[in-house]
Amino acid sequence: MLELAILGFLYDTPLHGYELRKRLTALAGHVRPVAESTLYPAIKRLEKAGLLARTTEPGAVAAPRHVLTLTDEGRQELRGRLAEPAARDVTDENRWFTVLAFLRHLDDAGAQAAVLRRRLAFLEEPASFFYEGDRPLSAEEVDDPFRRGVLTIARATSRAELSWLRETIASLDGASK
Amino acid sequence: MLELAILGFLYDTPLHGYELRKRLTALAGHVRPVAESTLYPAIKRLEKAGLLARTTEPGAVAAPRHVLTLTDEGRQELRGRLAEPAARDVTDENRWFTVLAFLRHLDDAGAQAAVLRRRLAFLEEPASFFYEGDRPLSAEEVDDPFRRGVLTIARATSRAELSWLRETIASLDGASK
DNA sequence: AGACAATACATCGTCGGCGATGTATTACGA
DNA sequence: TCGTAATACATCGCCGACGATGTATTGTCT
Numbered sequence A, B: 001m002l003e004l005a006i007l008g009f010l011y012d013t014p015l016h017g018y019e020l021r022k023r024l025t026a027l028a029g030h031v032r033p034v035a036e037s038t039l040y041p042a043i044k045r046l047e048k049a050g051l052l053a054r055t056t057e058p059g060a061v062a063a064p065r066h067v068l069t070l071t072d073e074g075r076q077e078l079r080g081r082l083a084e085p086a087a088r089d090v091t092d093e094n095r096w097f098t099v100l101a102f103l104r105h106l107d108d109a110g111a112q113a114a115v116l117r118r119r120l121a122f123l124e125e126p127a128s129f130f131y132e133g134d135r136p137l138s139a140e141e142v143d144d145p146f147r148r149g150v151l152t153i154a155r156a157t158s159r160a161e162l163s164w165l166r167e168t169i170a171s172l173d174g175a176s177k
Numbered sequence C: 001a002g003a004c005a006a007t008a009c010a011t012c013g014t015c016g017g018c019g020a021t022g023t024a025t026t027a028c029g030a
Numbered sequence D: 001t002c003g004t005a006a007t008a009c010a011t012c013g014c015c016g017a018c019g020a021t022g023t024a025t026t027g028t029c030t
Helices: A002-012 A017-028 A036-048 A072-084 A087-091 A093-105 A109-124 A145-175 B002-012 B018-030 B036-048 B074-085 B087-091 B093-105 B111-125 B145-175
Strands: A052-057 A065-070 B052-057 B065-070
Touching: A002 A017, A002 A052, A002 A065, A002 A072, A002 A093, A017 A065, A017 A093, A036 A052, A065 A072, A072 A093, A072 A109, A087 A093, A087 A109, A087 B002, A093 A109, A093 B093, A093 B145, A109 A145, A109 B065, A145 B093, A145 B145, B002 B018, B002 B036, B002 B052, B002 B065, B002 B074, B002 B093, B018 B036, B018 B065, B018 B093, B036 B052, B065 B074, B074 B093, B074 B111, B087 B093, B087 B111, B093 B111, B111 B145
Parallel strands: none
Antiparallel strands: A052 A065, B052 B065
């Protein structure tokens, strides 16, 4: 997930680590903070894999900066990860939001719609958090107020997302014809 | 998170690992599947920490079962984790839902309300996923349709959750007087 | 002159999650 | 009778996340 976000930010423009960190924090830091000790090893991994290159520049205000630039492989890798996200990237909202944040980097409207359709299929499956045997329980059937809250919130999210997905898919389908 | 859910399920009744796994899968498996290779080590950790005990029983249909029972320390630990969840447990929806799923095990309505208030404080902070400088952008201000989707969905969730939180806190406050 | 915050990067050790793989047993249908 | 699915548990090794800690520079406030 971190890696996807790094590739996504660098797809637009080269950045140094510190700036990258600020952008990652703005993107999802309020939900899941990014530790520096997670970011720098991740940059190293991506560099080792040939997805990005660094050039050292004298620091503008402090220590020397390592400016990070995506390589062609890196750009291809991002498009690949966006076009064919792992199952978890589609089902887990945190990961899914990261995919959405950078999905515009897929240049093909059809490919973008295909990704949205995967999420649509997931949301259309009848699933709950709580069951009676095999039957999913609705908010009204749950006594525990906290569990009812979970279902109420999940339903609101699901409705909003379904209608957004359907609209957006329709508009992408229209555009790609 | 896994540990919290294990403690939460066992708080009600002793279970063997396989049954526990099915309940964990029902709870959050559609979002984040639970690998067996994650569950069994987690059980071991909790046992080692003295939070649960096992007794071996002949298997009803197959291999012998290890029935898991919470110890008094385990029960106390769960209440502690619920009463004072880590920051991530409050901000990350996946973790937060797990807290909610078991919050009824806190017997004090005041303590329950205090936990909900932490989430309320988090949701009331002005935060976005996308910024122009320091200013959070609203859905209307974002051109990218996918990013607009993120904000639209997040707003719907946030609204539903805020109204649920306020209602539920009020009702808990009423009950504890 | 000294303290402190911000900038900028890095390593180490630990811990948790996970895919792959292994081991039994029971039940059921081909 | 043979394969397969379900039940039930377990280990190994890798990888990623993270807290703690370290290093160095620049600008600002006191």
